[in-house]
Amino acid sequence: MTRLHLVRHGPTHAKTMVGWSDLPADLSDTAAINRLSGFLPKSGLIISSDLSRTIATADAIQGERRRLPHDPDLREIHFGDWELRKFKEIEAEDPDRIRAYWEHPGDVRPPNGESWNEVATRVNRGIDRLIAGHAGEDLIVVVHFGVILTQVQRAECLTASEVFAHRIDNLSVTSIQIENNNWSLQHINHIP
Template identity: 30%
Template sequence: MRIFLVRHGQTAANESGLFYGSTDVPLTPLGVEQSTRVAGLLAQVSFSAALTSQLQRAQHTAQLIVPLAERDPRLNEMDFGRWEMRHFSSIAAEEPDAWQLWVDDWQNATPGDGEAFPRFAERVRAVADELSLRQEPGDMLIVAHQGVLSLLLTRWLGMPTASLWHFPFKQDAYTMVENRDGFMVLRAFNDRSPFRSDE
């Protein structure tokens, strides 16, 4: 099985550099354009399954690529609590102690009384482990968020959780991982070339 990972297109909050994990914001016109471009790159792929988060930015991106996608709440981005829709500079100025705690120990601190990172990582790892056990042939599409996709990838590649920062997913590209009897191989990362079905 080949698994194609796609990050949702641009949103206004994304463009402004705001924390917006659980906030359900739509794509910008550029975000629609980016997602449409990815759909063109994957036009030759016949997806037998597709998964997306429950958030509209991921669902809209998925709809531009495939007719239907199953929604899985475990693929939702991390909830930043009261930090949602705020810029890091205002958080650092208004909540300096909480901000510094998160900067120093982001894997254990809970941002803005939102979702604790260990809980977020646990639900994403559960999806990763389930997919690594699937052996049927075919191609799967997953449309989700930066944090989710990078955690999936680090889990599949057997890397430490902190390695997620090494995988900045672009919003106009696709990544492909091949499941070889549970051994996951990264075949393409942030690819912007048309995928040929015979690859």
Template identity: 30%
Template sequence: MLSLTLLRHGAVDERPFVLWGQLDPPVSAAGHAAMQRAVAGQHWTGVISSPLQRCRSFAQDLQPDCQVIDDLREMHFGVWQGLTPAEVMASDGARYAAFQADPETLMPPGGEALPAFRSRVFAALAQWRATAPDGDWLCLTHGGVIRVLLQAWLRVEDHWRIAVPPATSLKFLLPEGGDPVLLALRPPCAD
């Protein structure tokens, strides 16, 4: 059997709720410590990671030869990257509200469409799964990647209603030919 623990990268700075998208800020010291607490005492058959340093750096600390999968990077938020939702609302409120209401057909200006993002994430995981040996695997990735996986795997209608704080981990059993099964959900560990 194969299990996959999805771990969202830790906090990158003191500004909460930033749409980092494909910008590549490093994880803060507190974020790194939260990720260490999330994996403490666990052993992995292998580690896969987004190429963005806020995931990749920690993954390589755990397993220097981890597999970096380009299509596990976060959704591209176009001109909204690096801004908080409040900042986007102040500068582009009507378009942001429309995107929130209909993310399947609208996208951020200069950004990535949600269906294309979802497709690349699922294609990347399917390709990885086709050659991955059974065991316990860790995937360092982003809130958006985790949300689209949860939406599909748990059949949740609205992915915006899924909150995935930094350093949250979710463990899934991925049976060959069967539906993923949620085994554990761990919010970020406090000090």
């Protein structure tokens, strides 16, 4: 049995669409970091995306755990031309596309960005590679909102619209158990 412990990075406090931009995480809440680290399995392997907010969060909770190399396939959604812009600003320019992107996710993509289906394909590839290389282990995967939702969607066989209804807070844990290719969501958005 393999267990994924999907941890959302510390907050960036940005009020814009943050995908591939390399904003730092605020890790000043040391009590929350310590609770999170204490909740996660001590023998788990830690991996993160290659963006600094996940790397720093992984560093903060690592302790004695073994670290795996960063994986760019575990990056957040690539928002393209919408990156670091506010929803209202984009809505004023391209209301139909941004509404369709969030209300009917799937093949709609931001200009020069990724659709939800493209994100899920990329992330699934990275997660599958991780599971294949470390079957039977606890994998602590420090990633992003969208990345976590792709795996919730997979575990629960949800549509993209259904999975977007889930909340994923910063420094939360979503755990999925995988046994004989059966995926089972153990908990979602748990705040230790």
